[in-house]
């Protein structure tokens with residue numbers, strides 16, 4: 001009967017009465033589709049949208065979580081609440097476990113043996129529903145390096161541009177609702193005018209007051225205003241960044257509220273929620289489907305054409321290894337039969353952290369939300385005018401390449417050998433709250449009546465690499481996550497330099513600060529040794545881990561997928577998410593993840609026509 005309902009709906013196209021329930025797969029029932037996508041996150045839903053929109057194939061997407069609107073109330077919908085959403089995890093402030101996997105890293109030697117909570121969305125939308133919403137692209141050199149590494153010019157910026165464009169719709173800022181000095185610079189030509197995609201990109205209807213002082217701070221270290229914004233392949237200078245915000249209602253635009261919503265309205269896509277994929281099924285080396293569980297009950301979905309893994313940076317490699325694709329000895333040590341020995345699976349984890357210094361400031365920041373009057377006004381502004389601090393997503397940032405003369409010869413050589421000449425070394429972020437050694441403004445703010453602000457620095461050219469491995473052969477056990485932060489000393493050299501620059505940036509913002517540096521304070525932390533110790537003890541997650549199933553050429557033994565994201569050594573299996581990118585691009589990665597998803601979906605469709 002379900003098949004008749006689906007077939008009828010497809011046949012009658014837009015004429016039939018929409019049946020929302022028709023969009024969901026029936027749990028516990030084995031079924032067959034052309035494509036089975038594991039993970040309804042950032043990439044997974046964009047791939048699903050494109051494949052389903054073709055109208056030619058049965059597509060199912062399997063997501064372990066549900067709808068974040070239901071599972072996390074307003075917390076994931078209102079952009080201004082994103083930095084307050086269980087990111088400063090500790091035993092008193094647990095992660096919102098209906099929408100997050102609750103992962104914790106192994107103790108990190110480079111972080112003074114701390115283990116850090118690593119937020120990962122477990123919800124339709126995945127991390128696009130957890131993200132702070134900063135939207136940008138890497139540099140032209142970034143994509144050139146990608147193209148070179150995979151020996152495929154289609155990864156050059158100009159060739160990726162159509163995918164960048166077709167993923168999103170840009171709405172210009174509403175300057176009548178922002179502060180006069182909240183004016184943004186952007187390059188309209190970097191966005192689509194003819195065939196924009198479902199993801200909504202815009203600027204919040206509110207400019208964080210601290211950000212309006214950013215230009216004087218960044219000019220104090222010699223940076224000028226970005227000429228194009230941060231989506232044209234250039235990451236230089238300072239400016240406001242746009243966010244994944246729907247301009248109509250100022251709600252978060254996630255892959256769920258954009259790609260999935262449209263697919264559910266227009267296509268026969270089937271979504272399985274609360275469906276946890278436990279294994280990829282193989283016939284010899286050909287992927288034939290997946291095994292999954294809902295409420296502890298196992299069932300399976302078969303794929304006539306392909307299984308597409310979009311389970312994210314930790315779980316795509318995890319699922320590969322659980323299913324027998326990975327480093328042979330590691331699999332055997334956990335009693336997993338080897339389907340294909342692929343040493344690179346789970347390796348090459350590329351990430352960064354960030355850390356900053358903070359002041360009491362004479363402008364309102366998220367600290368003000370502790371005042372009931374201010375919070376009531378913020379709620380009113382949001383609900384009635386779609387303005388005010390709750391509309392706020394990302395803010396004011398700057399990118400800098402350090403003068404070569406300021407780096408040690410070893411660092412100069414290593415950076416030159418590993419990164420393009422337009423790759424910024426550092427990204428600075430003006431943060432709208434207290435973010436000491438805890439990235440959740442709500443839990444770390446001293447709540448003493450003052451407003452606090454932070455300026456943080458993240459190193460974009462990190463050389464340390466970590467890995468993800470199996471804890472056991474039980475799919476319910478989380479993977480072992482070891483980012484290995486600061487294992488390469490050059491990362492610390494840059495972090496110390498960046499920390500000193502942050503203090504200079506604040507010095508250029510003296511009009512807005514109250515008293516001396518509040519944390520860590522110059523008396524407590526001034527020598528290089530003290531700065532290093534502070535960085536180790538206070539660096540926090542920026543949540544950008546990548547490259548654990550890295551794309552590469554066939555002769556790269558550590559590569560896991562080819563330039564069409566097909567897993568080496570097996571058939572009918574791709575990995576399409578941030579784990580497939582060969583490295584972490586500079587800036588914030590979700591724009592690149594969406595473009596990759598649409599590009600590979602095109603490959604999938606082309607391959608289906610001429611297998």
Ligand SMILES: Cc1cc2nc3c(=O)[nH]c(=O)nc-3n(C[C@H](O)[C@H](O)[C@H](O)COP(=O)(O)OP(=O)(O)OC[C@H]3O[C@@H](n4cnc5c(N)ncnc54)[C@H](O)[C@@H]3O)c2cc1C
Nearest residue numbers: 039041042043064126127132133134277577578588589590
């Ligand atoms: C707190 C936070 C803030 C961030 N801020 C920004 C930002 O401002 N700007 C930016 O560009 N980037 C940001 N990022 C990073 C960015 O969101 C991610 O890099 C990107 O969204 C990753 O996309 P993905 O498709 O690889 O994985 P995900 O979006 O994580 O998707 C993976 C999906 O697979 C599902 N899944 C996993 N395993 C299974 C399984 N076994 N069975 C079924 N389903 C499974 C997960 O539940 C999830 O929905 C942030 C990330 C976080 C966590």
